Amino acid sequence: MTPIDQLTGVLQVRPGRQRPAALSGMRPDWAATLARGRAASALPDTLAALFSLCGQAHRLCAGAAVGAALGREYASAAAARPLRAETVREHLRRVLLDWPGQLAPAASHDAQQALAGCPAFRAGTDDATLARWAERHLVGQPLAQWLDERERDAGAAWARWCAGDGWLPRLMRDVCRHAGTPVTAGVALRIHADEDGVRRLADALRDDATFTRRPRVLGACAETGSWTRLNDSGPMPRSASERLAARVAELVRLLLPDAPARAGTQWLRSGALPLAPGEGIAWVEMARGLLVHHVVLDGGQGDARVEHCRVLAPTEWNFHPDGAVAQALEALPDDGSPDTLRRVSALMAAYDPCVRYELPDRHEESTHA
Amino acid sequence: MCLAIPARLVELRDACQAVVNLGGIRKQVSIELVPDACVGDYVIVHVGHAIGMIDPEEAERTLALFGEMSAAAAAAGAAQ
Numbered sequence: 001m002t003p004i005d006q007l008t009g010v011l012q013v014r015p016g017r018q019r020p021a022a023l024s025g026m027r028p029d030w031a032a033t034l035a036r037g038r039a040a041s042a043l044p045d046t047l048a049a050l051f052s053l054c055g056q057a058h059r060l061c062a063g064a065a066v067g068a069a070l071g072r073e074y075a076s077a078a079a080a081r082p083l084r085a086e087t088v089r090e091h092l093r094r095v096l097l098d099w100p101g102q103l104a105p106a107a108s109h110d111a112q113q114a115l116a117g118c119p120a121f122r123a124g125t126d127d128a129t130l131a132r133w134a135e136r137h138l139v140g141q142p143l144a145q146w147l148d149e150r151e152r153d154a155g156a157a158w159a160r161w162c163a164g165d166g167w168l169p170r171l172m173r174d175v176c177r178h179a180g181t182p183v184t185a186g187v188a189l190r191i192h193a194d195e196d197g198v199r200r201l202a203d204a205l206r207d208d209a210t211f212t213r214r215p216r217v218l219g220a221c222a223e224t225g226s227w228t229r230l231n232d233s234g235p236m237p238r239s240a241s242e243r244l245a246a247r248v249a250e251l252v253r254l255l256l257p258d259a260p261a262r263a264g265t266q267w268l269r270s271g272a273l274p275l276a277p278g279e280g281i282a283w284v285e286m287a288r289g290l291l292v293h294h295v296v297l298d299g300g301q302g303d304a305r306v307e308h309c310r311v312l313a314p315t316e317w318n319f320h321p322d323g324a325v326a327q328a329l330e331a332l333p334d335d336g337s338p339d340t341l342r343r344v345s346a347l348m349a350a351y352d353p354c355v356r357y358e359l360p361d362r363h364e365e366s367t368h369a
Numbered sequence: 370m371c372l373a374i375p376a377r378l379v380e381l382r383d384a385c386q387a388v389v390n391l392g393g394i395r396k397q398v399s400i401e402l403v404p405d406a407c408v409g410d411y412v413i414v415h416v417g418h419a420i421g422m423i424d425p426e427e428a429e430r431t432l433a434l435f436g437e438m439s440a441a442a443a444a445a446g447a448a449q
Contacts, residue, residue: 004392007438008372030372030438049431052373052413052423097416121402121420355372 011319011357015344016334020321023329026213027315027355035309040066040297043306047293054354056086057286058293058311064272065293065309068280070300074272080265083284084254087268088130090287091226091251092120094352095138095168099244102345104174110167114138127264131255140166143252147263150249154234158245172244178339179240179346184331186223186324188236189290189317192283198273202281205294205310212312214320221323224289224314225351226250230269231261240328240343243350278304288352289314318351325351374435375411375428376419389414 009027016022030050035043044063048055060079067074096118100111114137119125131143139146139161149157162173191197204211216222227237227246237243250267258264272282278297283290292312297304319325328347332340341359348357376389376396385401391414399418400406411428412419423431 003439004374006442007435028438028442030434033441034434034437045427045430046434049427050372050434052375052427052431053415053420093415093420097418097420101416115418116401118402 005356009355011353011355013329013344013348013357013359014334015329015332015340015359017330019326019330023319023321023323023326025355025357029212029311031309031311032209032212035295035306038306040069040295040304040306041302043295043309047309047311054086054090054286054288054291056082057284057291060270061282061284061291061293062295062309064270064282064284065280065295066297068272068274068282069278069295069297070280070302070304071274071277074270074282076270079270079284080268083268083270083286084265087287088251088254089120091247091254092118094247094287094349095251098352099171099175099349102349103342104171106174107167107171111171114167127255127257134251134255138166138168138248139252140164140169143256147249147252147256150252154245154249168248172241172248175244175346176241178342179244179350181240181343182238183240183243183324183328183347185236185238186221186317187217188228189217189222189224190228190230191217191222192269192271192290192292193230195273198271198281198283199275201292201312202273202275202279202294205281205292205312206279206296209310212310213316215312215316216320221320222317223324223351224317226287226289228289229267229285231267240346240350244346278307286314288354289317313354315354319353373413373415375423375431376414377428378406378408378410378412378419381408387419389419 009025011025013023014021031047038046043066044059047062048059051058060083064074096111096115100107119129119133135143162169191201225243227243237246253263253267256263258266260266268285270284272280274280277300281294283292294310296307298307325347332343374392376391378387379390380388385399386397387400388395388397398414403412403419403422406412406422411423411425413421413423
């Protein structure tokens with residue numbers, strides 16, 4: 001493990017082993033450590049600098065939690081645009097950089113070409129330019145038509161699209177061959193759907209400092225991702241490939257013009273709740289799933305300092321040692337075969353941990369056992 | 370991963386390639402996504418690509434946080 005790994009954490013993945021050995025490792029709770037005693041007004045920038053790849057979501061969430069603690073009204077409309085822009089970029093990084101590398105190296109050349117012309121990473125790009133680029137380089141048809149077809153019959157539309165031309169349909173076709181195995185879904189994490197749920201979450205975060213590392217909802221493990229949005233009323237995906245499909249579908253939704261509860265800046269939701277003077281909680285639906293920040297300040301004024309800050313990120317729900325990924329890993333054979341390794345890659349890409357993962361050497365482990 | 374150490378660009382090369390200093394280690398990366406990056410700029414690196422530039426002030430803030438984290442981890446290790 002490198003010094004950087006020691007700071008960020010690494011997941012140890014052992015397909016075919018019984019839980020908790022199937023999935024272990026925990027990342028340090030740096031937000032709690034680094035936030036304590038800082039000026040509340042500096043918390044959004046501090047957490048954005050710490051979690052730089054999804055810094056906008058953390059900045060918005062921390063700002064909303066601090067605002068709630070100070071009794072300020074939360075304006076979700078102001079967060080919608082930056083949240084969408086960052087989520088689009090994150091999804092594009094997965095699709096253009098990670099998936100070809102991890103799932104289908106044959107697609108790397110085409111993905112690289114698409115990436116080179118991708119306007120999402122250039123300043124000042126307008127929505128229409130980005131949508132046209134996606135139609136040409138990712139989806140191969142008008143985005144609105146793609147989404148209409150998916151909403152009519154998701155399974156049939158996906159099968160038809162994967163059978164078509166284009167590097168991304170080819171990649172997904174290839175992935176579906178070894179990632180279509182059913183995965184026992186965890187509870188869909190929609191605890192932010194009502195105030196009672198958010199208050200329950202706040203109680204757990206306030207009373208249990210370890211809750212952010214091993215979260216449960218009503219005693220059960222839950223999963224979160226593009227497929228558990230409040231605006232998504234569809235059934236839970238049944239496999240890793242259906243979760244990858246959910247990410248592509250969300251990317252399409254985000255690139256379309258605004259439509260209430262359906263597309264554009266009106267797809268992802270966020271919210272905040274004052275809990276007591278100096279205490280607030282906020283949540284945002286970010287690229288990997290639901291992000292929650294809970295803060296307690298030493299006062300209710302603008303010069304308050306942070307007494308405690310809890311950050312509950314999607315990775316801790318999805319990669320819980322008893323969660324959906326751990327169960328899926330346990331169900332795989334312990335044979336180290338190329339097929340098993342491909343299925344592991346697809347599973348990890350579908351749930352997308354925000355830390356590195358590694359498969360310990362099976363032979364080395366048995367030698368040392 | 371969400372935690373990413375800012376890397377300082379130390380050398381520009383042909384074909385959209387550059388060398389960055391990442392925590393004391395020199396590494397060649399693609400700068401296709403940050404074509405305006407110059408020597409001295411800070412970038413965030415992900416799977417061999419510089420995926421975004423960050424302003425020096427924010428980079429310094431992130432590096433300072435990593436310094437605090439390293440110190441805290443060392444203190445925790447010493448206490449065990």
